[in-house]
Amino acid sequence: MPVEIPKDQWPGEVRTVTIGATAEEGGTRSRVVTVGGEKTLPFMHFEAETPNPPVVAIEIKDRRPDDWSPLLLDVWGDVANDPAAWAKAAEEAGADLIELMFSLTDAEGNPITPESAVTTVRAVLEATGLPLLVFGPGQAEVDNELLVPVAEATKGERIVLGICEDKNYRTIVAAALANDHLVSARTPMDVNLAKQLNILITDMGLPPDRVLMDPTTGALGYGIEYGYSVMERLRLAALQGDAMTQFPMIVTPGFEAWKAKESKVGEGVPESWGDWEGRAINWETLTAITLIEAGADIVVLRHPESVRRIKAAIEELMTVPEMA
Numbered sequence: 001m002p003v004e005i006p007k008d009q010w011p012g013e014v015r016t017v018t019i020g021a022t023a024e025e026g027g028t029r030s031r032v033v034t035v036g037g038e039k040t041l042p043f044m045h046f047e048a049e050t051p052n053p054p055v056v057a058i059e060i061k062d063r064r065p066d067d068w069s070p071l072l073l074d075v076w077g078d079v080a081n082d083p084a085a086w087a088k089a090a091e092e093a094g095a096d097l098i099e100l101m102f103s104l105t106d107a108e109g110n111p112i113t114p115e116s117a118v119t120t121v122r123a124v125l126e127a128t129g130l131p132l133l134v135f136g137p138g139q140a141e142v143d144n145e146l147l148v149p150v151a152e153a154t155k156g157e158r159i160v161l162g163i164c165e166d167k168n169y170r171t172i173v174a175a176a177l178a179n180d181h182l183v184s185a186r187t188p189m190d191v192n193l194a195k196q197l198n199i200l201i202t203d204m205g206l207p208p209d210r211v212l213m214d215p216t217t218g219a220l221g222y223g224i225e226y227g228y229s230v231m232e233r234l235r236l237a238a239l240q241g242d243a244m245t246q247f248p249m250i251v252t253p254g255f256e257a258w259k260a261k262e263s264k265v266g267e268g269v270p271e272s273w274g275d276w277e278g279r280a281i282n283w284e285t286l287t288a289i290t291l292i293e294a295g296a297d298i299v300v301l302r303h304p305e306s307v308r309r310i311k312a313a314i315e316e317l318m319t320v321p322e323m324a
Contacts, residue, residue: 007047012241013039017209017248019097019160019182020131026156030129033096035297036248042295045320053318054292056307057097057133057300058090059254062120063107069258071277072302083120084127091128093304094311099133100124102146114149121150133160140168151175160184160212166197173204184250186214189230195244213247219256220287228294235295251291254302257284285309
C-alpha cells in the first residue's frame with residue numbers, strides 16, 4: 001500500500017535577487033548569480049522545486065589581514081598581499097561570488113582613502129568575472145565614506161553594498177539607488193529588527209529584488225542554535241506571506257567560525273581536540289552547512305577546502321530523490 005507524503009502548501013515565496021551584470025546588461029561580469037525563489041522550506045523537493053541552489057562567496061581583503069588565522073594565510077599564500085590576485089585565486093577555488101572586505105587602515109597603518117578603495121575595487125573587477133560584494137570595515141561613518149565613491153565608480157555592475165545597518169542605511173541605500181546596485185541589510189539576531197530594517201530600506205524606494213537580508217549568526221558551538229532559530233522563523237514568515245521577510249539570506253560562517261577558539265588555537269589545547277587544521281576547517285564547514293539547512297542562500301567562507309566541501313554538500317542536497 002503506497003504511503004502518501006503529507007505536503008504543506010505555502011501562500012508566500014522568497015523573492016529572487018540577481019547579483020552582477022553582464023556586458024549586455026550594462027556591466028562587465030562574465031555571469032550573474034541569482035538566489036532566492038524558494039516556495040518551501042530548504043530542500044523539501046517533494047513539496048516544491050528549489051529554483052536556485054545556495055551559493056558560496058569567498059571573503060577576500062583589500063590587504064593582507066592582521067587578524068586572520070595563520071592557517072588561512074598559509075593556504076592563500078602570496079595572493080593575500082594583492083586583492084586582485086586573491087580574487088582570481090578565489091574564483092579558481094570555486095567561488096560563485098567574491099566578497100571584498102575593506103580594512104580600516106592600510107598596511108602602514110594609514111586610514112583607507114576613498115580613492116584607494118575605488119582603485120582596489122576596479123582591480124578586483126578586472127581580475128575576475130564573478131559578481132562582487134563590497135563591504136566596508138564595519139564602522140558606519142567609514143563605510144559611508146568608502147562605499148559611496150565605490151558605488152559611483154562601479155555604476156551598472158549590480159554589486160552588493162554592505163554593511164547596511166540601521167545606523168547608515170540611508171547613505172548606502174541612496175548610493176545603491178543612484179547607481180543600480182544592491183544592499184546587504186544586517187541586523188542582530190532578531191526577526192522584528194530584520195523586518196524593520198527591510199521596511200526602512202524599501203520605503204526609500206529601493207526595489208525589493210535588490211535587497212539581501214543578513215540576520216547574523218554565531219559559529220558552531222557559539223550561539224548557532226539561536227541564529228538557526230531566527231533564520232528558520234524568518235523563512236517561515238516569508239512562506240506564510242510576510243512581504244518584509246521574503247528576501248534571500250546571506251550569512252558569514254567564515255568570519256564567525258574562524259574567530260572561535262577551536263579554530264584559532266593550535267597550542268595548549270586538549271589532545272582530544274585533534275589536528276588543528278582539520279578541526280578549524282570542520283568548524284567552518286559544519287557552521288556553513290547548518291546555516292544552509294536553516295535557509296541561507298549565500299554563505300561567505302574563507303578556506304578553499306571548506307568551499308569544496310560545501311559545494312559538494314549543496315550538490316548532494318539539491319539532488320531530487322526518486323519517489324517510489
